[in-house]
Amino acid sequence: MPELVDHLFRHKAGQMISALTRYFGIENLELVEDIVQEALLKALQQWPYHGIPENPGGWLWQIAKNHALDVLRREARFQKRLQGEIRLIEMEHATTGHEANEYPFEDDQLSMMFIGCHPSLSREVQIAFVLNTVGGFNAAEIARAFLTAESTMAQRLVRAKARLRTTGVRFELPESGSLTERLDVVLDVLYLLFNEGYEAHTGERLLREELCLEAIHLCRLVTTHPVGRNPRTHALLALMLLQASRLKARIDAKGDLILLAEQDRSSWDREMIHEGLLHLGLSAEGDTLSEFHLQAAIAAKHAVAETFEQIDWVGILNEYAALLDVAPSPVIKLNHAVAIAMAHGSQAGLQALIKLKDDASLKKYHLLYATFGELYERSGNIQEAAASYREALALTENQAEQRFLQKKLQQIEFHHG
Amino acid sequence: MSQFMLFIRNGEEPIELSPEQIQQAIQRFSHWAKKLREQGKLIAAEKLKDNEGLMLRSRNGQIVVDGPFAETKETIGGYFVVEAGNPDEAIEITRECPALSNGGVVEVREIEG
Numbered sequence: 001m002p003e004l005v006d007h008l009f010r011h012k013a014g015q016m017i018s019a020l021t022r023y024f025g026i027e028n029l030e031l032v033e034d035i036v037q038e039a040l041l042k043a044l045q046q047w048p049y050h051g052i053p054e055n056p057g058g059w060l061w062q063i064a065k066n067h068a069l070d071v072l073r074r075e076a077r078f079q080k081r082l083q084g085e086i087r088l089i090e091m092e093h094a095t096t097g098h099e100a101n102e103y104p105f106e107d108d109q110l111s112m113m114f115i116g117c118h119p120s121l122s123r124e125v126q127i128a129f130v131l132n133t134v135g136g137f138n139a140a141e142i143a144r145a146f147l148t149a150e151s152t153m154a155q156r157l158v159r160a161k162a163r164l165r166t167t168g169v170r171f172e173l174p175e176s177g178s179l180t181e182r183l184d185v186v187l188d189v190l191y192l193l194f195n196e197g198y199e200a201h202t203g204e205r206l207l208r209e210e211l212c213l214e215a216i217h218l219c220r221l222v223t224t225h226p227v228g229r230n231p232r233t234h235a236l237l238a239l240m241l242l243q244a245s246r247l248k249a250r251i252d253a254k255g256d257l258i259l260l261a262e263q264d265r266s267s268w269d270r271e272m273i274h275e276g277l278l279h280l281g282l283s284a285e286g287d288t289l290s291e292f293h294l295q296a297a298i299a300a301k302h303a304v305a306e307t308f309e310q311i312d313w314v315g316i317l318n319e320y321a322a323l324l325d326v327a328p329s330p331v332i333k334l335n336h337a338v339a340i341a342m343a344h345g346s347q348a349g350l351q352a353l354i355k356l357k358d359d360a361s362l363k364k365y366h367l368l369y370a371t372f373g374e375l376y377e378r379s380g381n382i383q384e385a386a387a388s389y390r391e392a393l394a395l396t397e398n399q400a401e402q403r404f405l406q407k408k409l410q411q412i413e414f415h416h417g
Numbered sequence: 418m419s420q421f422m423l424f425i426r427n428g429e430e431p432i433e434l435s436p437e438q439i440q441q442a443i444q445r446f447s448h449w450a451k452k453l454r455e456q457g458k459l460i461a462a463e464k465l466k467d468n469e470g471l472m473l474r475s476r477n478g479q480i481v482v483d484g485p486f487a488e489t490k491e492t493i494g495g496y497f498v499v500e501a502g503n504p505d506e507a508i509e510i511t512r513e514c515p516a517l518s519n520g521g522v523v524e525v526r527e528i529e530g
Contacts, residue, residue: 003447009440040439048446048515049464049495138435 002052009040011217012057013136016064018108021133023068023091026115027165029133035071039064061103065095109134110225111171113218117185120167125160126189127196132157135214145207146196173227183228187236190215190222191292194240198247209247216240223279235283235292241276242299245269257404261308273303294323313343330361334368346379366395370405377408382416420460420528421507423497428520445515453499453510464495491522498528 013036020032039060053059072088095103116130128146131137137145143153174182197211219237222228249263280296298319305311320336333356341349353372362368369392376385386409393405434442453459470492471484486492497514501507504527511525 004440004444007437007440009436013436040436041434044434044439044442044519045467045494046464047443048450049462049497051450052443052447136436138433140433141435141437 002054002056004052004056007136008056009043009060010136012060013037013040014134015105015109016061017133017136018112019103019105020064020068021112022108022171023072023087023094025087026161026169026171029161029164031071032068035067036064038067065091106221106225107173108171109218109221110228111173113186113189113222114174114182115164115169115171117182117189118164118167118169119185120163121160123189123192125156126185127193128153128156129160130189130218131193131211131214134218137214141207145211179227183222183230183233186222186228187219187232187292190219190240191236193218194243198243212240212244212247216244231283231286231288232290232292234279235288235290235296238276238279238283239292239296239299241272241279242296242303245272245276245303251400255400257400260302265306268303276300276303289322289326291323291327294319294326298323311342313339317343330356330359330365333359334362334365334371338371341375341378346375350375350379364395366392366401368392369395370401373405373408377412382412386412418500418502419504419507420530421499421501421504421510422526422528423499423511423514424524424526425494425496425514425516426491426522426524427494428491428522442515442519445518449513449515450497458500458510460498460500462495462497465493467494468492494521 016036016039017029017032020035021029024032042063043056043060047053069088069091072091076088112134113130116133117126121129128142131142132139139154139157140150142148143150146153173179194212194215197208197213197215216237219233219240223233223237245268246260246263248269249265249267250258250260252258276296277300280300283293283296298316301312301316301319317336317339320332320339323332324336334353337349337352337356340352350372353368353375356362356368369388373385373388373392376382376388389405389409389412393402393409396402396405450459450462469485471482472486473480473482475481499507499510501510504525507525507527511523514523516523
């Protein structure tokens, strides 16, 4: 009996919601969601007895499509609304003659991503909307990943749908004039989605990993489409794949953080690294050099080093220097200081770090103090190191990070008592 | 060896399941059935059509037909026939039936043979 591919239902829900919205219009998104949900539930009613069909995805699409056509037929017949009839003809035409799995869902998923990234929505609503409609996560799951109350998230999605209904956005890919700008928003949303999963704040670890993998899944989809395929998209995908290759290695069985130097490099995902390097290569076509390019290049230098000692810190330092020119964010400045320390020693790193102390946006950033602690410890200034670790400890709510810092403090006290 | 019939009744209105949760529920069923089949214990599994049942009864010499019933609550959604050495073993098998974790109710009856 066939087994189900991981997340098939979630991915299929995203495909089917996108495809049906093309014919029903964004104003009928809730109706579309009901049709899709019903198809998924039908599988739950039948498959336990009949077994999983040979082509589960095709089965689901067949059920959803037929139901959708019924709804459109009814609308065309009883309400005599021309709109319904036109959509019916369009949909029948577009979906027949395709083998069940050959319907080009990518077009519709990409159109849905552009709708979700509509400028009338805030960034956090854009992320939630894309996860919901294209990613197939429900409000409860998104709420859990973002540590929001389920009712808040559900309301946020309802409001987003109402907003899109009233703005009258059309379900289509952007015109070439506004394409670059609109695509940049999509890439930004995917990047934020990835970071949300990657930066281990709090929340359920597995769910957060899934956010990273979903961001990769959606970005891969963008790279396969002529409208989305460009050097920046490839660079973002490379960056996410190279970072995500370490997802499993950076946390131990107890959920504690493992530093780069101590990670078991054999547990890095080789396939992801390979695919990431491939996209890094593709991102070099043309003359674009974006923040994504530089970050991907840094991630690649980490990924290809066979041991911690072999990491090309001077190369990484150069990439960070370039990155500071393009995007001088406080976190980049902090990473730049770390790279200085790794390339030229703790004292040089500390000098760079001290300059960041007055940066307002870093004042409450626990990693600044954790880095101070690390560099002071390495240069033998134990008192300053302990004070810095304590300061970092007071600023983080992440339990894994708290345990890590406590362990650091205990080690210092044990060795220097 | 005796045969037992497991009637699967749909429970109260199902909670709102996400696509991922629906898939997981199906996979639980699939693993449960696979295990039984490998042990040679799964004899039959059939789903009944939804909302199509009629009830016939004789009232004052007349046959009265009721239904179909729109209410899905407590109706039998389908059944499994399993083989077990004794009623205890049949209950053990039923205990692991995934319908129970989806809010369903399972009735176990021994087939008199």
